[in-house]
Amino acid sequence: MTIYNIALIGFGGVNRALAELIATKNPLWERDLGFRLNIVAVSDLYLGAVISPNGLDAKTLVEANFTKGGFGQLSGGSAEANNETIIKTAPADIIVEATFTNPKDGEPAVSHCRWALQSGKHVVTTNKGPVAIAAQELKALAKAHGVHFEYEGSVMSGTPVIRMAEKTLAGAEMKGFEGILNGTSNFVLGRMERGLDFATAVKEAQILGYAEADPTADVEGFDVRLKVVILANELLGASLKPEEVTCTGISNLSPSDIENAKAVNSRWKLIGSAVRNEDGTVTGSVSPKQLPFEHPLAGVNGATNAVSLNTELLGSVTVTGPGAGRIETAYALLSDIVAIHNARRATATKEAA
Ligand SMILES: NC(=O)c1ccc[n+]([C@@H]2O[C@H](COP(=O)([O-])OP(=O)(O)OC[C@H]3O[C@@H](n4cnc5c(N)ncnc54)[C@H](O)[C@@H]3O)[C@@H](O)[C@H]2O)c1
Numbered sequence: 001m002t003i004y005n006i007a008l009i010g011f012g013g014v015n016r017a018l019a020e021l022i023a024t025k026n027p028l029w030e031r032d033l034g035f036r037l038n039i040v041a042v043s044d045l046y047l048g049a050v051i052s053p054n055g056l057d058a059k060t061l062v063e064a065n066f067t068k069g070g071f072g073q074l075s076g077g078s079a080e081a082n083n084e085t086i087i088k089t090a091p092a093d094i095i096v097e098a099t100f101t102n103p104k105d106g107e108p109a110v111s112h113c114r115w116a117l118q119s120g121k122h123v124v125t126t127n128k129g130p131v132a133i134a135a136q137e138l139k140a141l142a143k144a145h146g147v148h149f150e151y152e153g154s155v156m157s158g159t160p161v162i163r164m165a166e167k168t169l170a171g172a173e174m175k176g177f178e179g180i181l182n183g184t185s186n187f188v189l190g191r192m193e194r195g196l197d198f199a200t201a202v203k204e205a206q207i208l209g210y211a212e213a214d215p216t217a218d219v220e221g222f223d224v225r226l227k228v229v230i231l232a233n234e235l236l237g238a239s240l241k242p243e244e245v246t247c248t249g250i251s252n253l254s255p256s257d258i259e260n261a262k263a264v265n266s267r268w269k270l271i272g273s274a275v276r277n278e279d280g281t282v283t284g285s286v287s288p289k290q291l292p293f294e295h296p297l298a299g300v301n302g303a304t305n306a307v308s309l310n311t312e313l314l315g316s317v318t319v320t321g322p323g324a325g326r327i328e329t330a331y332a333l334l335s336d337i338v339a340i341h342n343a344r345r346a347t348a349t350k351e352a353a
């Protein structure tokens with residue numbers, strides 16, 4: 001049986017949910033997946049840092065109600081975050097990066113990933129910044145150091161899109177995609193259709209763990225823009241930068257816009273899309289669109305996301321599922337670790353043959 005030592009960078013909704021899963025599901029994972037996870041370090045801007053080479057008790061981490069600097073009370077703990085030292089020196093096989101997404105330059109998460117890969121540690125992340133802004137560099141670093149850089153949760157949380165499209169739609173000839181790629185804005189639009197005001201709807205999304213630390217990224221479309229870049233670069237072989245994707249959010253939609261749409265049997269959705277043009281270039285955009293009720297994306301409600309992948313050989317393939325949520329996104333991290341585990345097993349089998 002394999003044990004993966006992991007270090008958590010950021011201990012907010014998503015990494016805390018992963019710790020919650022570890023506290024209860026290790027025996028199941030050991031039986032069904034062939035590994036257990038052991039948390040050897042955590043570093044968080046608010047709570048501080050703690051390192052324990054033999055492993056920290058996941059249940060205690062989740063249940064103790066730590067306040068600011070609270071990790072300082074633990075053996076091996078300090079009241080300040082200590083990302084660089086932990087990433088470079090903790091006895092971790094895998095660094096789990098789930099700090100704030102910075103849509104401008106991806107930092108400091110890009111550096112976190114770089115340090116980890118250069119130290120020969122796998123990285124799994126739900127942070128969109130490093131993937132949208134530095135994926136090429138980070139993938140090359142991973143390859144050079146014989147480790148993995150996995151980021152399924154950067155688009156549509158735990159709903160499989162990136163790996164599914166790359167693996168099971170290989171050869172289908174991807175031509176473009178369009179989808180609802182932000183749970184918060186979709187949730188907010190739905191609540192506004194039911195008469196709630198914009199600010200209260202955003203607050204609800206924050207409480208439910210869907211929104212970014214700064215929800216401006218959700219409602220102004222910046223989060224979707226990162227996801228469009230990630231999908232375009234991964235699935236269409238583009239090399240788009242966020243600033244090359246046109247972007248309009250939902251904050252200018254008024255209650256009367258919502259009512260007027262309803263009156264003509266349609267509703268507003270924030271749509272992210274990209275298309276491969278005839279000359280081979282790829283164009284991406286983010287904007288609210290008024291969709292008739294019968295449109296396949298019009299019935300996607302709440303924090304659910306959906307993306308229709310337009311392929312040459314299969315036509316349109318639509319994937320629908322959770323697009324945000326703490327446990328849903330922690331599952332994406334687990335799925336990344338499963339991918340690493342399976343790849344390592346396949347390599348070991350090949351080497352033994
Ligand atoms: N919550 C979701 O539904 C969801 C879904 C997909 C992707 N994501 C992404 O996953 C990441 C984590 O999301 P979350 O919901 O847990 O966010 P969160 O705001 O709940 O938690 C982020 C945590 O990171 C810590 N942090 C921030 N900057 C740090 C730094 N420089 N060093 C150490 N710690 C730092 C914060 O103190 C906080 O505890 C974000 O990048 C987010 O965009 C979230």
Ligand SMILES: N[C@@H](CCO)C(=O)O
Pocket residue numbers: 154156157181182183184185210211212218223323324325
């Ligand atoms: N804030 C994001 C989280 C998932 O990336 C959303 O609402 O979709």
